[in-house]
Amino acid sequence: xxxxxxxxxxxxxxxxxxxxxxxxxxxxxxxxxxxxxxxxxxxxxxxxxxxxxxxxxxxxxxxxxxxxxxxxxxxxxxxxxxxxxxxxxxxxxxxxxxxxxxxxx
Numbered sequence: 611x612x613x614x615x616x617x618x619x620x621x622x623x624x625x626x627x628x629x630x631x632x633x634x635x636x637x638x639x640x641x642x643x644x645x646x647x648x649x650x651x652x653x654x655x656x657x658x659x660x661x662x663x664x665x666x667x668x669x670x671x672x673x674x675x676x677x678x679x680x681x682x683x684x685x686x687x688x689x690x691x692x693x694x695x696x697x698x699x700x701x702x703x704x705x706x707x708x709x710x711x712x713x714x715x
Contacts, residue, residue, distance in 0.1 A: 632644075633645070646665065650666060651664065652664060661677065663677065691709060693709075
């Protein structure tokens with residue numbers, strides 16, 4: 611039983627490691643970026659501003675603490691180099707897709 615718990619923990623941690631880094635939305639008109647850090651920092655970047663938020667990962671969703679102290683929970687999944695967040699707006703499921711970005715130093 612302990613071995614099974616250990617294996618599940620390793621699998622979840624390896625999936626979480628894939629989330630860390632810079633992501634660009636695929637919206638053509640108004641692309642924005644998010645940067646997920648291993649320490650729980652969540653940076654949301656667009657043309658006008660950069661917001662630093664906090665997040666925590668759970669098995670099937672990410673919980674983001676807003677500037678006003680409210681929490682937002684969104685299911686997410688990875689498909690190759692694409693990160694997809696799902697939310698419900700006006701009774702419809704909305705998927706926001708991000709593509710992994712590589713930093714050139």
